[in-house]
Amino acid sequence: MxxxxxxxxxxxxxxxxxxxxxxxxxxxxxxxxxxxxxxxxxxxxxxxxxxxxxxxxxxxxxxxxxxxxxxxxxxxxxxxxxxDDEFDLIPGVRKLIQHYHENGIKLILASSATMTTINMVFEKFGLEKYFSGKISGADLKESKPHPEVFLLAAEMSGEPVENCMVIEDSTNGILAAHRAKIFCAAYRSPHSKNQDYTLAETVVSDYEDLELDKISKYF
CATH class of the missing domain: 1.10.150 (DNA polymerase; domain 1)
Incomplete structure (x- = not known):
């Protein structure tokens, strides 16, 4: 798929x-x-x-x-x-977002953050134009590791779950993607401590490794 x-x-x-x-x-x-x-x-x-x-x-x-x-x-x-001068996008993520967008991949944000924080981030970094939808887990009954947020995000994209991929960095998020039966790429950041990546289908430390030609073997 x-x-x-x-x-x-x-x-x-x-x-x-x-x-x-x-x-x-x-x-x-x-x-x-x-x-x-x-x-x-x-x-x-x-x-x-x-x-x-x-x-x-x-x-x-x-x-x-x-x-x-x-x-x-x-x-x-x-x-x-x-x-705060130190606050910025995670290295390589803007390039990855642009890469998907240019290749016609639909992008949906599925975050546990409040919609207020999501909108602050999107506005500050000019991300709005790349995404076709945003979901705040704060508005849902269930939070990760419950799969609801990702199932809704897949629905919002209009694509079946087998044509979707989740990018996550936390144990709970990876478990939520697994329960939603969606392919999960785990991002191992320098900041993430004690997270369990065993249920992710692939684990990367550099966003270049998630470019389409690198992950085509999975889809």
Whole structure:
């Protein structure tokens, strides 16, 4: 079956917002005058902002609401998003996106991020013109490793799952693609730690390895 659509995860695949979230959280902790250990911060991985704020309130006996704390964190995140010099697209991803687009491959974004963050990324880096659809897992009932986000993305592309490929970087995302029965290419980034790639059909560390002539043997 020829490849017709590529379903991109965003965080860790197109951009890496994790360092920005980290800076925004630690700036927030300073303002709240609380000392959050590395272990506690690590335990927040993958949790929603609301959940993190509720944990902070109970652990440190804070008198702010979770909305108020989330608001502080959000404003710091926005500031870093637009002003942090180190924040950029992941190396090679723009070239890969353009390559697929020029070759008539449909591109769909399937991310767990909120639509607000997705739109901020697309606007800042001028990606809108390449993608024919975007889905935010934050709007869905189930999140990865549930396959829903990728099944919807395949549907949005108008292509059967066997003509699609997912690009993911996380254990949960790879498992979601596997459950959706969609070919998964795992991107092993310098930042991704302790992720399990065993269920991916191919693992790459350089996006050039996902150009059409390199992956034609799979499709």
């Amino acid at each position: 020829p490849l017709k659509a590529v379903l991109f995860d965003m965080d860790g695949v197109i951009v890496d917002t994790e360092p920005l979230h980290r800076k925004a959280y630690f700036k927030t902790f300073d303002e709240l005058e609380i000392a959050v250990s590395e272990d506690l911060y690590t335990s927040f991985t993958g949790a929603s902002t609301k959940k993190v704020c509720e944990t902070l309130i109970s652990q440190f006996d804070l008198n702010q609401t979770h909305e108020a704390i989330a608001g502080i964190k959000r404003s710091h995140f926005k500031d870093y998003f637009y002003n």
